[in-house]
Amino acid sequence: MKKEFDILVIGSGLGGLVSALILAKEGQKVCVLEKNNQFGGNLQTFSRDKLIFDTGVHYIGGLSEGQNLNRFFSYLEIMDELQLHKMNEDGYDKITFGEDETEYPHAQGYENFVNQLAHFFPEEKQNLETYCQEIQEICNYFPRYNVVGKDNYNEEILHLNTRRFIESITSNKKLQSVLLGSNFLYAGDSENTPFYVHALTVNSYIQSAYKCIKGGSQISKLLVKKLREYGAEIYRHSEVSEMIFNEGNILTSVKTKSGKEYFAKKFISNIEIRSLIPLIGKERLKKSFLNRVLSWEPVSSCFSVYLVLKSNSVPNYDYNIYHYSSEELVWNAYRYEKSSWPETYLLSTTPSKHHPEFAESLTAISYMDFDEVKDWEKTFNTVADEHERGKLYEQFKLGKAEKMIAVLEKKIPDLKQSIKKVYTSSPLSYRDYIGSFNGNMYGYAKTSENPLKTMVSPRTKINNLFLTGQSVNMHGILGCTIGAFNTCAEILGKEVVDERLTQMTNKK
Secondary structure (H helix, E strand, C coil): CCCEEEEEEECCEHHHHHHHHHHHHCCCCEEEECCCCCCEHHHCEEEECCEEEECCCCCEECCCCCCHHHHHHHHCCCHHHCCEEECCCCCCEEEEECCEEEEEEECCCHHHHHHHHHCCCHHHHHHHHHHHHHHHHHHHCCCCCCCCCCCCCCHHHHCCEHHHHHHHHCCCHHHHHHHCCCHHHHCCECCCCEHHHHHHHHHHHHHCEEEECCCCHHHHHHHHHHHHHCCCEEECCCCEEEEEECCCCCEEEEEECCCCEEEEEEEEECCCHHHHHHHHCHHHCCHHHHHHHHHCCECCEEEEEEEEECCCCCECCCCEEEEECCHHHHHECCCCCHHHCCCEEEEEEEECCCCCCEEEEEEEEEEECHHHHHHHCCCCCCCCCCCCCCHHHHHHHHHHHHHHHHHHCCCCCCHHHHEEEEEEECHHHHHHHHCCHHHCCCCECCCCCCHHHHCCCCECCCCCEEECCCCCCCCHHHHHHHHHHHHHHHHHCHHHHHHHHHHHHHHC
């Protein structure tokens, strides 16, 4: 007997899992198919030397009582089980430049954010207050940012440019760089990035900033557990290789590489939009849509170094460090010279279980172009499908790791002596594990010149196929969660989704 689902979700990144759970909670019969060994896309973690490392999620914002992500996660019934650690309230991020030893803090809470930076920029206090008001205002324009409410964008807001906006707030060059210092969170090309991308990204961290104890994968594990409680079926090692359409151009089923066929009334794609096109078939899509998608520029990829540290040798930082070799670099840090790489990095540590004042591991990430690993682009390697990339690749990674460690030693003297083991990941790892085009970190580059170019409706021209995930509009934990609610609003009706979220808010 053939089994038919109400909803079939392709890909188990955060957008796919959240969409699946919203619909399963409505009594829909849901199935999720994931090609990899681990669910969760960017939420994946890996374990080395009995330590857990995050691949994508290093910290999360907006999770305190009453804040937006807390409310979404409460509706999804995972909030109470999340193990979280609140980061340093007086500086969850610290921005550093070149040889200057000053660490400029981004603090939690708007008033605190202003006060902490006013220590360093006393004459800028009013401008800092304006900055905080403006980012909140911009966020309030966005549908679902405040969980329930507005249902369309104000297009003018989308055209605001980050550079022009920051320059209008303050003429102090150093402060401009400090405010933009965490733009690694959106692979910021601050010259062209729309200001709303900056605002939506930093605002939730200023509200509150948390680390997931034991890594971000606990979010996907809790979502999978809930999905199963609601009767959903969810399968790993199930890569969709074909979509089957009937004569009326309605999608009827998908086939996986192993030959299994899954039937459903409606489908949600949570895979990279460029990977979806060949599955649909170009002939079924409008030429204008195809050309638009293929003209998108992927944002930069990155290279990560994961260090297992000797006991009690490196202090634990209760904050992230964003370092730039110069203040000007914040405007377009991903454009780097190979000879002077890494010119910027994000540094994050994990506390030791027994001596939390010391770090047991350290992760450092810098931008890297896919071109640097092009020689190995035909190779493929995941836990589910293991292949060696060869000696030259290993040497390439080792060389990059040594360069990164040498730069980190300026921040942490004698770091080299404190390292037990070194692990790395390159743009190829991100491509293979997360399925992102050329290993990009956050989908496609948005530009204030033409912000609508990279915005895609969750509805497709195929009546029963919907889209979710970071290549549809906003990235990040909050962006993908909001995106999933918007996708489900297309399927269930906006009123139904609003009503559910309002009921939950009223219960509290």
